[in-house]
Amino acid sequence: MRIVSDLDGGNVLVHSTRDVIRLGIRSDTGAPEFRQWFHFGLEGVAGVPVRIELDVSDTTYPGAWEDYDVCTSYDLETWFRTPASFDGEVLAWEFVSEQPSVFFAYFAPYGLDRHAELLETARRSSLATVRTLGESVEERSIDVVRIGRGERIAWVIARQHPGETMAEWYAEGLVGRLLDEDDDAARAVREACTVYVVPNMNPDGSALGNQRANAAGMNLNRAWLEPDREASPEVLAVRAAMEETGVDLFLDVHGDEQNPWCFLAGCEGNPSYDERLRDLENLFEQALLEGNDDFQDDYGYPRDEPGGGDLRTAGNWVGERFQCLSFTVEMPFKDAANHPDPEYGFDPDRARRLGSATVEAILAALPGLRD
Ligand SMILES: [Zn+2]
Structure with a gap:
């Protein structure tokens, strides 16, 4: 043995x-x-x-x-x-x-080979382009897939925490759906939006077998207020690209170690949070509830007090900077308790399906995405 x-x-x-x-x-x-x-x-x-x-x-x-x-x-x-x-x-x-x-x-790994295949699938499609936004601490490429030609700008980033591999399975489901030429909802999103998907924000941590840190020991989801060239070049690169495009909708995709649920965390703790954003959050959340069996909104993180949002996190920083709809998406390492499957638990296929269902949620929020 x-x-x-x-x-x-x-x-x-x-x-x-x-x-x-x-x-x-x-x-x-x-x-x-x-x-x-x-x-x-x-x-x-x-x-x-x-x-x-x-x-x-x-x-x-x-x-x-x-x-x-x-x-x-x-x-x-x-x-x-x-x-x-x-x-x-x-x-x-x-x-x-x-x-x-x-x-x-701990969860089904999403390897660097599969990451390369995901990019290759996007490159082969006439609906997408792939480019490098910058490099990680160990000089791995921070890749972005761009899909669609519309005016509204959506950014979806996954795996700031590299051990939360379900986030990249989710990204694969979202990209796969958006590249489907025969899917009406996907076409509507491609026409109205340009969607930027970063399937892996932390390729170093992924290769190294880390749960939360990059190669410099940094938790990237606390680096958004002041990203650093040495400690968090991954965030610096993606933040710079967002400043160029603007952002109307942002999703930061994660896995939660303790909570056996799929849920969203919004920006209610941000200084600029208002009724428009609250209504948009509700529209988006409602569409996910209707479109996905695993997703639920009964359980999640305690809501932030007004002004109490941590602006070092991607969800809060992007929401505040661009006054846009911005969510942290969470999926379980355990099974989803509202929809248990003892044989497979929460698994790559279920993460992909949540990613795919996000297309309808983007559509639902679309009319109100910009002031
Ligand atoms: Zn996380």
Whole structure:
């Protein structure tokens, strides 16, 4: 039996492999306060019962492991869940592999290969262009897909927190729908809007197997007020591009470690928040409720007090700077509790469907997007 850790986005520490496989999680690069993402494989285990005990005692979100089942795959394509138990320190699961190799991850990984394929799909379409906005700390490309020719400007960014891979699955669903030549709603959005999608804001953290930080140890979603050339060039590049285009609608797509829900967080804490933005938020939210089974608006983050929004975050900063409709989109690592699926849990396909349903939500908000 061999533990495979040299994977794209791999993260595991091997403590012991006698009888029980005891593992731990490496903290994010340059950010010891973040430790959550794991991804590894086991080789040479066909038919052999194994028990895995993952030490999660000092992870960033201890509440993440209650009611969490482990994402499991034989081929890194199809991911199903393996039931796990949590005793307050250790996440434990037992498994008998049907194949020589099996892979486990916190959520279905979205690798750099698949990212390249997503860009290639967009490049081949006559409806999209792809370009590089700048470079990450480790000089990886920050890519943007531009779709449509309309006057209204929408920006959608995903994976500021690299371990929140569901965000890039969501981006794939959104881009795929927008590139569908036969889809009426997609055509209407392409005619009225120009949509910029950044599928991966943090390619370094993704490759390194980080949960929240980039290669410089920075939480990019606290860097929007004062992005820095050394510590947060990813935000600097995207912010500069937004200043050139303007923004009428912004989505910053994330995964939530603890909450078993899909939900939106708006800009009610921003100084310039007003009735127009509140009405737009409601229109957008209502369209998602109608168009997607997983999405709900009963549960989410506590609402910010007026003026209490954290302008270091993308959602609040962009909303305030451009006086525009601006949301943080959250999806669960756990299953969605309003729509449970014990076999697969919340998975790439469901994240893609939420991304795809966003097309109708953009349409619903369209008439009021600009003052
Ligand atoms: Zn996040």
